[in-house]
C-alpha cells in the first residue's frame with residue numbers, strides 16, 4: 170500500500186494551496202474529500218438551466234496581500250464588487266470596510282483600557298482587518314464567483330502529482346509507530362506520515378498512544394435560495410448582510426456570475442436563510458413556496474423589487490457542515506507535529522496568515 174508523505178482531509182482552497190506547496194517541494198500528497206468535487210465550501214452546483222452557481226461561500230474579506238496572492242496563484246480574474254458589500258438594518262446601511270473600522274476602534278479601545286500596549290501593537294500590525302479606513306478599501310471577488318475559484322482549484326490539482334480520493338469519508342485516525350492510518354466509512358485504509366485536518370473535518374475518532382479522542386461536532390446547515398426573477402433590480406446590490414430579519418441573513422445579486430446570458434430584465438438572486446427559521450415553514454406544510462414568497466416580500470419592502478415580482482425559477486439548496494469543538498482542535502494540535510488542524514473560518518484571513526509559510530516554501 171502506498172504510504173503518502175502528507176494527507177489532507179478536505180479540499181478547500183487553503184488546504185489545496187498548502188498541498189500544492191508541499192507537493193512541489195517533492196512530497197507525495199493525498200487529498201481526501203467526502204464530496205464528489207474539490208473546493209470545500211467554495212463549490213458551485215447546477216441551478217436549473219442557469220448553469221453552475223455558487224452555493225457555500227459568497228464573499229472575500231479585504232486584504233491586498235491575500236488578494237494579490239490568490240490572483241496570481243490561481244490565475245483568477247478579479248472584479249470590484251459594485252456597489253461594495255454592506256450591512257443593512259432598518260434604514261441604516263453600513264459598508265463593510267466602515268464596519269471593519271468600527272471593530273478596529275472598539276478592539277483598540279479595549280486594549281487601551283487595559284493599558285495593554287503590546288497586544289494593541291500586535292493587533293494593529295498583524296490582524297488583516299485592523300485598519301481605520303477614511304477611504305474604504307475595495308472588495309474584490311472572482312468574476313464567476315466561487316465557480317471560478319473551484320475551476321482554478323481543479324486545474325491546480327490536475328497539474329500537480331497530488332492524488333485525490335473523492336466521495337471518501339474518513340471516520341477514524343489511528344497513530345502507528347511511524348505515521349498514521351486513515352480509515353474510511355467503508356473500512357478502507359490509507360497510510361500517511363503526516364495529516365492536515367481543517368476545522369470542518371468530520372472525523373469521529375482519533376486513537377494515539379493508548380488514548381482516544383471522540384470528536385464532538387457542531388452541525389450546521391447553510392440554506393440558500395437561488396431565485397431567478399423576471400424583474401430587474403430597482404437598486405443595485407452585490408452582497409448585503411441582513412441584520413433586521415429573522416429568516417434572511419444575506420442577499421446577493423449574482424446575475425453577473427452567469428456563464429450563459431439570461432433574457433434582458435431577468436435577475437438571479439441568491440438569498441441565505443437561517444435554517445432554524447426555515448424549519449418553521451417546513452413544519453407548517455408547503456415550505457418552499459411560502460419561504461420564497463417571504464423572501465420576495467422582503468425584497469419588495471426594501472425597495473429592491475417592484476410589487477408582484479414574477480419568479481421564473483426557484484431552487485432551495487442545503488449545504489451541510491460540521492465544526493470540530495475548539496478545545497478538541499487544541500487537543501489534536503498538541504498530539505505531535507505529524508497531525509495538525511488548519512482552523513480558519515475566512516478564506517482571505519486564512520490565506521493571509523499562511524502567506525509567510527507558503528512564500529518561504
Ligand SMILES: Cc1cc2nc3c(=O)[nH]c(=O)nc-3n(C[C@H](O)[C@H](O)[C@H](O)COP(=O)(O)OP(=O)(O)OC[C@H]3O[C@@H](n4cnc5c(N)ncnc54)[C@H](O)[C@@H]3O)c2cc1C
Nearest residue numbers: 179181184202203209210226227228339367370371515516
Ligand atoms: C457554508 C459556508 C459558507 C462560507 N462562506 C464564506 C465566505 O463567504 N467567505 C469566506 O471567506 N469564508 C467562508 N466560509 C469559510 C470557509 O470554510 C473558508 O473560506 C475556506 O473554505 C476554508 O478552507 P478549508 O480548506 O479550511 O476547508 P473547507 O473549505 O471548509 O473544506 C473542508 C472539506 O472537508 C471535507 N470533509 C470534512 N470532513 C471530512 C471527512 N471526514 N472525510 C472527508 N472529507 C471531509 C468537506 O466535504 C469539505 O469539502 C464559509 C464556510 C461555509 C461552510
